[in-house]
Amino acid sequence: MSNQTFQSLKELPTPLFLPQCVLHKHEILICGDYKRSACYSYHILKNEYKFVCNYPRHVKLEGHCVVKLIDNNNNNNEDSNQVTLLSFGGAFKHTLVMKYVSVWSNTLDISNKSNELNNDNQWTPFTDNHNNPIIIGRSRDEYNGVRAVISGSNNHLLFITYLKNNISVFDLNIFQFIRHDRLPTDNWIWDHCFVSNPKNRQGQGIIKTNQEQNEQNCQMLLFCKNVGLSIKYDKDKNIFQFRKLFVCDNIAPFSNYAYMCINDVILFFGGWNGRVDGIDVSTSVHKYSIRENKWMTFKNTLPIPLFNCVAILSKEDNYLHIVGGVNNKRKALLTHMRTKMRIWDVSHLSKYEIKFIVEYWVRTLKIKLGWIDNFDQIIIKYIFSKYTKLKYILSFFFLEISFDDAKMTKKDSFQFFFLRSRRVNKKMEYKLYILLYLLCNQVAFYYNVDLIIFFFLQSQIKNEMGFASIKIMHMQHRLMNENN
Structure with missing residues (x-):
């Protein structure tokens, strides 16, 4: 059944362990992984890979994070041929940005020199409005296995969760941290699930005030092993509110899973129990319903035990891609597969x-x-x-x-x-x-x-x-x- 559920795609150009991936139109941008600096673009329609660039030589990647910056001045941000990526964190902190222009463009060969002059498709230092370099993270912050989401009324707030049990808010408009806090758990939080709460964003048809919209945009969920948290940030008071969530027994031993939040559900693929001796790598697929606060374990499973992989949803064809990962022998894989989203969430039925x-x-x-x-x-x-x-x-x-x-x-x-x-x-x-x-x-x-x-x-x-x-x-x- 799993062989019918998951379809193998063209192998990755290199084994990927803890990769960072971002979706851009018909492309999945692969931005390095554990100690590998190469970046690639995978074209979903062509099932092909192209090399984009390498991280600078002085940058060592180990548990970093990459997010897509949203330009509020560009009303057609989703349709734009370029996107700006922010890469930061890891055991050896760095803070870089890349203005990515599609390597699949027909005019790219003609404009290669122009791209080099404009620093397109290259990782460059993150700077403020006066061209001063900005480093995200204090010297004492441990950013190995860091996770982040962008939220706020103007998509200007970077929420960061990291070891041991910390959460911070970085304002991308003023290039400063505006809040540091502790999560209500003694467990270590790293290589975890951290997503924006999509509650009431689609299909509700309810007219909200600006205040309600701002409040809504600052709700998040976090899962790591037996820890589940609903996180709400009050922008006006600059405080967090936390609420503990139920975590089912089947997924409680695991972290390092691939995850994807879409509509009202979060899907979890695979996972690792965090032990080197007595290693346990999962093949299970779980679903968490945000609205109902309920869990479900599917009968369908991954074809192989897998962790430290990434899940990316292609909105064009509603296929969910599982990229890279490590098996139960701790070997990084060339695996790239996809599965129909409607198998896991019936709201994606045509x-x-x-x-x-x-x-x-x-x-x-x-x-x-x-x-x-x-x-x-x-x-x-x-x-x-x-x-x-x-x-x-x-x-x-x-x-x-x-x-x-x-x-x-x-x-x-x-x-x-x-x-x-x-x-x-x-x-x-x-x-x-x-x-x-x-x-x-x-x-x-x-x-x-x-x-x-x-x-x-x-x-x-x-x-x-x-x-x-x-x-x-x-x-x-x-x-x-x-x-x-």
């Missing part, structure tokens, strides 16, 4: 796949099966217990369901006529419609289905099940507000 699934529901639900009244309560209670947001929204419309007179009533005594049909005696069809309507809402809210598909399904239901009138305009209006 619109065609979702449409196919729901059409299957329609065909299945049209089968005339026997029905008892208890089925109504079982179905609705199950959906409400599993999807609390759906319960909140639908509770606006009804508290009780009466299929005899085809109406739904609200607690405060007024009646909202949700369904009305000439087929009042066919209770079976009302029950089927209610179930299907709830399922469609479930898909629309939790799998980000385009509203066009959602309304298409509603029209199909009306046509195929013969309802004369269905009053759903209020719900449609609410759905559109939620998705704008």
